[in-house]
Amino acid sequence: MIRVLIAEDQSMILGALAALLDMEADIEVIARAGDGKKALALAGEHDPDVVVTDIEMPAMTGLELAGALRGQRAKVIIVTTFARPGYLRRALDAGVRGYLLKDAPAKQLADAIRTVHAGGKVIAPELAAEAWESDDPLSERERQVLRLAGDGMSSGGIADQLHLSEGTVRNYLSEAIGKLGAANRVEAARIARRKGWL
Amino acid sequence: MIRVLIAEDQSMILGALAALLDMEADIEVIARAGDGKKALALAGEHDPDVVVTDIEMPAMTGLELAGALRGQRAKVIIVTTFARPGYLRRALDAGVRGYLLKDAPAKQLADAIRTVHAGGKVIAPELAAEAWESDDPLSERERQVLRLAGDGMSSGGIADQLHLSEGTVRNYLSEAIGKLGAANRVEAARIARRKGWL
DNA sequence: GCCCGCCGATGACAGTTGTCATGCCGGATT
DNA sequence: AATCCGGCATGACAACTGTCATCGGCGGGC
Numbered sequence: 001m002i003r004v005l006i007a008e009d010q011s012m013i014l015g016a017l018a019a020l021l022d023m024e025a026d027i028e029v030i031a032r033a034g035d036g037k038k039a040l041a042l043a044g045e046h047d048p049d050v051v052v053t054d055i056e057m058p059a060m061t062g063l064e065l066a067g068a069l070r071g072q073r074a075k076v077i078i079v080t081t082f083a084r085p086g087y088l089r090r091a092l093d094a095g096v097r098g099y100l101l102k103d104a105p106a107k108q109l110a111d112a113i114r115t116v117h118a119g120g121k122v123i124a125p126e127l128a129a130e131a132w133e134s135d136d137p138l139s140e141r142e143r144q145v146l147r148l149a150g151d152g153m154s155s156g157g158i159a160d161q162l163h164l165s166e167g168t169v170r171n172y173l174s175e176a177i178g179k180l181g182a183a184n185r186v187e188a189a190r191i192a193r194r195k196g197w198l
Numbered sequence: 199m200i201r202v203l204i205a206e207d208q209s210m211i212l213g214a215l216a217a218l219l220d221m222e223a224d225i226e227v228i229a230r231a232g233d234g235k236k237a238l239a240l241a242g243e244h245d246p247d248v249v250v251t252d253i254e255m256p257a258m259t260g261l262e263l264a265g266a267l268r269g270q271r272a273k274v275i276i277v278t279t280f281a282r283p284g285y286l287r288r289a290l291d292a293g294v295r296g297y298l299l300k301d302a303p304a305k306q307l308a309d310a311i312r313t314v315h316a317g318g319k320v321i322a323p324e325l326a327a328e329a330w331e332s333d334d335p336l337s338e339r340e341r342q343v344l345r346l347a348g349d350g351m352s353s354g355g356i357a358d359q360l361h362l363s364e365g366t367v368r369n370y371l372s373e374a375i376g377k378l379g380a381a382n383r384v385e386a387a388r389i390a391r392r393k394g395w396l
Numbered sequence: 397g398c399c400c401g402c403c404g405a406t407g408a409c410a411g412t413t414g415t416c417a418t419g420c421c422g423g424a425t426t
Numbered sequence: 427a428a429t430c431c432g433g434c435a436t437g438a439c440a441a442c443t444g445t446c447a448t449c450g451g452c453g454g455g456c
Binding site: 154155156166170171173174177178184185 | 412413414415416
């Protein structure tokens with residue numbers, strides 16, 4: 001029996017995934033969590049073989065959860081909507097053993113759990129290639145500024161929030177726009193978000 | 199036996215929801231579709247009692263699907279991530295019988311299917327109140343322009359795409375910004391998207 | 397017929413944004 | 427010590443954006 005913990009913030013999806021896995025004879029869902037923090041606590045309590053987690057969750061993201069579980073016995077599989085190279089990169093850096101997309105066929109999840117439990121790795125093929133060829137060129141400041149700009153905040157507002165001068169903020173944005181080959185701040189933010197860099 | 203068709207573009211979620219419903223003794227998943235168009239075709243073929251559909255899907259959205267099924271025997275339940283009043287409004291206008299959030303507990307889905315099949319309605323409580331109090335104030339042109347602006351396109355680019363003059367585009371944006379109480383086009387686009395108006 | 401709303405346009409003006417050159421500072425490298 | 431680099435700043439300039447007044451056309455409601 002492979003003992004699995006599932007972390008996923010959308011209750012209905014959590015329940016559905018659990019139902020899916022409970023149909024497998026050799027897999028047992030021993031715990032469910034609605035966010036990363038609860039998942040971490042439950043992992044300590046139940047000592048699962050495999051942790052299946054979403055990325056975008058309240059309190060603690062799946063990537064943070066993977067980092068916190070790093071080095072422990074439980075093997076982590078990320079299951080997410082987002083085909084973002086930056087996410088995969090960060091996941092692998094956090095010692096994750098599997099990275100699947102919710103676009104993939106349902107049966108792949110059980111297969112991935114078995115593979116990972118047996119010591120293997122499973123990476124969504126759409127991402128395996130792209131992951132290493134595009135690297136985040138942004139500095140931390142550029143990321144901060146871009147995040148806020150992408151939410152519609154003006155240069156002045158961003159400057160206030162980050163305790164910078166407005167000119168500096170415009171410099172960072174100009175830098176980021178150049179690095180990403182965008183035409184303006186909004187496009188730059190979109191590109192960075194799509195890649196998983198924000 | 200309640201005969202159900204499920205439409206959902208994320209394969210894994212589709213499979214998981216089907217597994218969840220197959221556990222119910224009185225519910226039978228007779229068909230699955232990965233987009234709205236296939237769902238419409240399959241609905242014609244299999245004549246389901248209830249159609250459970252996501253909103254954001256390729257080829258045809260769940261809202262369009264609901265519109266196309268309007269007046270037919272099958273009853274439609276929307277299951278979506280998005281708590282956007284505008285979506286609920288459009289869903290109700292399309293004759294939908296249920297609107298659930300993926301945040302809701304998994305067991306509510308089966309309950310909703312039974313309720314709807316019995317002639318009832320099920321609306322996510324988080325949304326029931328807000329739905330009617332905030333109405334989309336935007337004109338069709340304003341929506342178009344705002345969509346493109348929100349994607350980072352410049353006034354000139356939007357003008358080219360929509361065959362308008364740049365000044366006119368700026369006028370529409372200014373209008374939209376004013377109506378939504380935003381500070382600029384990006385914030386306006388965010389507000390409109392959050393409400394489900396785009 | 398008249399008014400109103402939506403559509404589309406122009407021109408003018410102030411404010412914001414994007415770019416670039418240039419400068420200062422402190423920490424790390426050599 | 428000299429050099430380099432990232433972070434932060436300034437100033438200047440061109441381009442883009444947001445606002446407003448004004449105009450004409452078209453269709454619907456009263």
